[in-house]
Amino acid sequence: MKQSPKNIAQSVRTIGRRGFLIGATQVAFAGVLAARMRYMQVDQADKFRLLAEENRIRVRLIAPTRGLIFDRNGVPLAINEQNYRIVVVREDAGDVDELLARLSRIVPMTMEDAERARRELFKQPAHKPVTILDRLSWEDFSKVSVNSPSLPGVTPDIGLSRFYPAGEDLAHVVGYVGPVSDYDLSRINDPDPVLQIPRFQIGKTGVEAKTEDSLRGLAGNKFEEQNAYGRIIRELRRTPGTKGADLQLTIDEGLQNFVQKRLGEESASAVVIDLAEGDLLGIASAPSFDPNKFVRGISVADYRALTEHDHRPLASKPFQGIYPPGSTFKMVTALAALEEGVITPDETVYCPGHLESGGRRFHCWKRGGHGHVDLKTSIEQSCDVYYYDVAQRVGIDKISEMARRLGIGVSHDLPLSAVARGLAPNKAWKLEARGADWLIGDTLNASIGQGFVLASPLQLAVMTARIATGRAVSPRLVRTIDGVEAPSGGGERLGLDPRHLAYIRDGMNAVSNNRRGTAFRSRIVAEGLEMAGKTGTSQVRNITAAERAAGVFRNEDLPWERRDHALFVCYAPVENPRVAVSVVVEHGGGGSTAAAPIARDIMLRALYGDVPPLEAYPPEQRRAADERLNALPLRDSRPTSGPTRTRA
Incomplete structure (x- = not known):
């Protein structure tokens, strides 16, 4: 049926209005989308970049070098010496019990050592390196290094450990260090994150304990790239820690x-x-x-x-x-x-x-x-x-x-x-x-x-x-x-x-x-x-x-x-x-x-x-x-x- 010119004009006006509304709606949506994209890509760029990098980059603490202790004449009383140790990554090791058995045939390892190593390995994530033996002799360290191709997941490593040249002479004064325990952490209101490093040592008694904050130093860090499974691909950069303060005692x-x-x-x-x-x-x-x-x-x-001695050597x-x-x-x-x-x-x-x-x-x-x-x-x-x-x-x-x-x-x-x-x-x-x-x-x-x-x-x-x-x-x-x-x-x-x-x-x-x-x-x-x-x-x-x-x-x-x-x-x-x-x-x-x-x-x-x-x-x-x-x-x-x- 043929429409009158009046109806045609009315339809054109209706279609125009509808097209304008649809167009305006599309423009508004595009504007909001553009604004949101700008907000996310420009205003919040640092935040989302950090979130993305947290999935890709892992930050690990590097233990600081502990400060040294000397007597009044410069004689060292507490020093850091090289510590030859064995580090194992459980996910690369395969059968842990078989690996520990192999290690025990290469270096001296008691049943107590093996059991402690096994507990520590299963306590940590499978991809995390765990120290299972330390303070090895150079000969034992060399044996492990030579046999490392047949020891999957095992890495010979060198770190630092505390040593007291004066031995028993200053045991009650200088004291000694030991691994951080749950009891140590419970006594500290705001624990330093470095205390969470496995086998990290702090002062337990004497000057070592009472001047811990000065001797400990500040931790460094290293940035490692990891894949979606959490495995380390490469080290991107590292910032060394700050060495602890050196102490000179009045002792001769x-x-x-x-x-x-x-x-x-x-x-x-x-x-x-x-x-x-x-x-x-x-x-x-x-x-x-x-x-x-x-x-x-x-x-x-x-x-x-020591504890059963009637002369009380620990006192x-x-x-x-x-x-x-x-x-x-x-x-x-x-x-x-x-x-x-x-x-x-x-x-x-x-x-x-x-x-x-x-x-x-x-x-x-x-x-x-x-x-x-x-x-x-x-x-x-x-x-x-x-x-x-x-x-x-x-x-x-x-x-x-x-x-x-x-x-x-x-x-x-x-x-x-x-x-x-x-x-x-x-x-x-x-x-x-x-x-x-x-x-x-x-x-x-x-x-x-x-x-x-x-x-x-x-x-x-x-x-x-x-x-x-x-x-x-x-x-x-x-x-x-x-x-x-x-x-x-x-x-x-x-x-x-x-x-x-x-x-x-x-x-x-x-x-x-x-x-x-x-x-x-x-x-x-x-x-x-x-x-x-x-x-x-x-x-x-x-x-x-x-x-x-x-x-x-x-x-x-x-x-x-x-x-x-x-x-x-x-x-x-x-x-x-x-x-x-x-x-x-x-x-x-x-x-x-x-x-x-x-x-x-x-x-x-x-x-x-x-x-x-x-x-x-x-x-x-x-x-x-x-x-x-x-x-x-x-x-x-x-x-x-x-x-x-x-x-x-």
Whole structure:
């Protein structure tokens, strides 16, 4: 049917409108698509490029080189040595058990090693390289390299591992490293990603642990291209890590070796401190252990031998061990009394061998008593009754305050594991800790370093250093970090009356240099190097009234674990003090017989910088001293510059 011109015009207008709408819709869609494409390809280009590269490129951390540790003379104490190791990729290895069997026929591999390797291989993704053996000898490493064509998935590799050249001499100070454990990670709030590297090692004890952040360094990284299955195709680039800081300790390795060997197999400890800067020149704990065994993975038998040893070789006795200081504490009591003005140096106390107080009898070590005793004589002959009498007048709170002033009952800030605080008790402490009132008998016991008083060998060395100098000497162990000097420990003046300090020093001088002094046999006769000291013997058992009436057993007649601890503290030279030493011999008996001779040898080694000459000993003791010193298995310690410091 023929349409009218009007209808035709209307249809044209309708079709035009529809075409315009369709065209506009198409243009708008194309515009939105173009805008979206621009947004994705231009504005978000970096984001999508990164997402694409994450599927193609894997970033792996490179373990940083651990910082080195040296002694004060540049002798290396902790170094990194080449570590020959075997790396396996499980997906390339085929039958893992067959591969491990083949390896065991080429290199020494115990069943324990094989089982551990198998666990580690199946713990990680199949394409990830896993270290299954390390610290191989060059011969074993070469054998694996030669046989690698018949060992699918095996790659001989070379890395770095920690080694301690000083061995057992500094095990308790430097400490050791070990693989990161789940327990280590649980103690860190924001773990460094580098800690996730398999078999990555961190400090476990000692300086290695306490300065971990400085020694560890910063990890590097490498970019590897991988295919869709996660297999590595090639390495694109790498950024090396930043080496950890090098540490220089205040320790003199030659002196440390001498101290360690001089303590021998005793259950003992010694601390040597420089009085000018507070530098710890030696910190020895005996017996010791080889830290390298822990780095390599100590065997069950070796670890059991250490933990079951009655002399506790794993214990860091100089700074973790706390003991009743015995008569070495008497200088604290005397100084407190002098400062409070309750005694004068010439005032005497009569010692009949005991003192009655509170219905109890407190005995002096000398059964027959010392007679009339003044301050100097009380230190020289270590009269207990003198201090019982003085302590009642000065009171425990003033004694406790003086103890803390001299470094006992405080925790010294050192990068060492669990530095003990010790205990300088007072009335408030007993009420809070024991829920009981302080008794006069507690004061009398504390006055001679027994009862609740506890001190570490480190604290006794600090106490002696402060008495010798009148300054608040603080122990310093780290001398420099990457060449930057640590603050001095020389300290400011203590504010004690110089006359009172002189009275105490005079008594300590008499201990070693007067014939009636308790350490006269351990004197130094070299002119200008005379030593001042104080003996101490701390009881580890109560002496019953029946035993005292029948005659107290001698220490040598008792089982080892029931004998008294032997202590000795000293400084030298008397006229110009340079070094202080403390020695504690667990269950050694008397301080004058067990600890003082050791302390004298250590003091002489520190003053001379070498094995002491026989001329420093009394003539009648020189043959014995020569035999003793020659028998010490000293190591030849060679600094980076200068002459040898110890005898081979």
